Amino acid sequence: MSARIFDSAIRQAQVATTSRSATPRTKTPVRWIKTGRKVLAGEVRKRQVEAERQRDLIMSVLEAQPSARDSRFYLRNFDPASRPSSMESSLFAPPKPRRRAGEVDGPAFPLSDQETPTTAYSRAIPTTSPDERTGEAVPSAQTTDPKGKTALASELLSAPASRHTALVKVQGPFSDRQLESIAEGMVYLKKLGLVSIIVMDHQRWTREEERIRRLNLPEEDGRELIVRLREEMKCEAIRLSDALEAKGGAARPLLEGVLCVHGAAFEDTLKPIASTSARPYEKRTEDLFVDSLSAIRNAVQQGEIPVIPPIALDASCFSLCVSANDAMRAIAHGLADAERWTGLRYEADTRLSNDVDLTPVRLMIINREGGLPSHARGGDPHLSINLESEFDYINKTFIWKDTHPNALANLALVRDCLSHLPRTASAVLVSHRSPRSLIANLITNKPAHSPSLAHDLLPRRNMQHQPTIVRRGLPIRVHRNMDDVDLDKMTFLLEESFGKTLNREPFYERLERDLDFCIVAGDYQACAIVTNEVRLDPESGQPLLDPVTGQPEEPIAYLDKFAVLPSLQGDGTVDFLWGALRDESWGLGLLDALNPNVGGLGGQGIPRDLVWRSRANNPVNKWYHDRSTGFFKIPPPPGGAVGFALFWCEVEDRASEFMRDEKEGKRMRSTPEKLTKWAPCIGAIPSCWI
Missing domain, CATH: 3.40.1160.10 (Acetylglutamate kinase-like)
Incomplete structure (x- = not known):
């Protein structure tokens, strides 16, 4: 929750408790009103108790630390249609996805949270609402009422009429x-x-x-x-x-x-x-x-x-x-x-x-x-x-x-x-x-x-x-061969999630050649595709050799696509999919990576660093940043106008060591050398969109 919303709620909590602090405790409180009738001590005490409960409720809401997005999500579902929220304009209406024949809409509650990351190129969500007097768009978090309180805080803390x-x-x-x-x-x-x-x-x-x-x-x-x-x-x-x-x-x-x-x-x-x-x-x-x-x-x-x-x-x-x-x-x-x-x-x-x-x-x-x-x-x-x-x-x-x-x-x-x-x-x-x-x-x-x-980031x-x-979630299956993948359903998922048209033939040809594994949730409601990317010699076009062993370099594990249907945003699918991805790559081999998903490795194997890229202006980059070991900016591909942020998840055993070194003031080892290998290879991967 923003500082403005937090301060506004605190002021309301202070007002709610003013009467309690001003009431003497040494004698029975008696108050006179215009009619001359006395308000009994029990009534005053009842009001004090109610004010204290209101303050406790406000503090409980604040302790939840809801963001502006969470607050809007709550208001969408608990604010009655007869009393539309000033925060709820058509700007926040989620885009209606294309649906396959026979597919039915899900239930109305809860509404999709369109700001939950679903793809590597998530649509940006407007953060403005129209001014009632001028009709111009103003930042949502700064929309105020005549009393100077934010409209979002006022509506969040008001008792909703719908149940x-x-x-x-x-x-x-x-x-x-x-x-x-x-x-x-x-x-x-x-x-x-x-x-x-x-x-x-x-x-x-x-x-x-x-x-x-x-x-x-x-x-x-x-x-x-x-x-x-x-x-x-x-x-x-x-x-x-x-x-x-x-x-x-x-x-x-x-x-x-x-x-x-x-x-x-x-x-x-x-x-x-x-x-x-x-x-x-x-x-x-x-x-x-x-x-x-x-x-x-x-x-x-x-x-x-x-x-x-x-x-x-x-x-x-x-x-x-x-x-x-x-x-x-x-x-x-x-x-x-x-x-x-x-x-x-x-x-x-x-x-x-x-x-x-x-x-x-x-x-x-x-x-x-x-x-x-x-x-x-x-x-x-x-x-x-x-x-x-x-x-x-x-x-x-x-x-x-x-x-x-x-x-x-x-x-x-x-x-x-x-x-x-x-x-x-x-x-x-x-x-x-x-x-x-x-x-x-x-x-x-x-x-x-x-x-x-990451577990190290949790308290x-x-x-x-x-x-x-x-x-209830979705069943999760891991495929290691493109023959097991339904290409039509995969295409629908990718195009719905990214909002673009897939260049099918070259994309699936590349996956036939380079696929490491593909994680599918449900009936292709979400997926994560990881490929093996090999560095090539710019002159000969052949795979580069490791200078120590003389053998071809180990391929780079590249997260090519991470997609969730817009209709599943906010229902936890993105977290379940990311957890399965972790257990098959950078968390593999650890005791807590006993992945129960069909087709998974069950925690048995050698972990690998996972690398992926996201457009530099992608609003989901903050979500990626919180879940990655680090990121690095790389220039746009030939003919492109927007650069990329290259993210990676280090093998967890090494990542923990790096975090300890960083706390002790030591420089992180070996990562810069990897970046010199990763950036040119990942940056040169062609777009798969028409």
């Missing part, structure tokens, strides 16, 4: 103080436009259900234990509701009537209900279902937070204790069905067609464990997970069952729930110690730290409580 929903599992046990912290985070999210639909869970409940079944008690005794467990679930839901109310948020405990059980009868209450999590993912049937969303819909309409215990009614209306994970699956399925107008009784009513959209845009799991541990981060949480390519690998290599006993079950729950929701929906696994990180994720729609950054302290962002 979206999040499906949240709160998995205890939690102390009163911990529950208050969670409730505070939920209330702040509601003020920012995200209403949580909460399902309660407790580690002890599952064990208690299993214990009751193992005891094989008489029916009356078993029923008494179940009733006692059911009452405990209801009390926990009311406890969280009270915490939400105490933090200034309206809550509605929905103790019964939301969930029902297929085929259960009163006499079967002591028998275990078949868990959906125990069945194959592809062939799962639902044992629980949502009978009606009327109560949830009405609560969201009223701005209240529904709190639901894992209790379901059987055929005889007896309340059963069920798995919270199964309850989450059933509610996710029901919320999605409500918007498709299928499957739910009482929901296919035309009067609801223009009602609030209940489809969750976020799935949250708040517990004591936090994010999923990662081998690549030494046991610290994954920053981001691509379910399509990493789910099986994480399950096979997970070694933290003692410290994170619920991690794999929660990951399976996330996968099942996201399968019902729009592809753009994401999930967050977060510890109760960092509930405010949910605000940062809401505003930026990104992990706290970019997972595509090493307080990482154990960082949340894990989980997306």
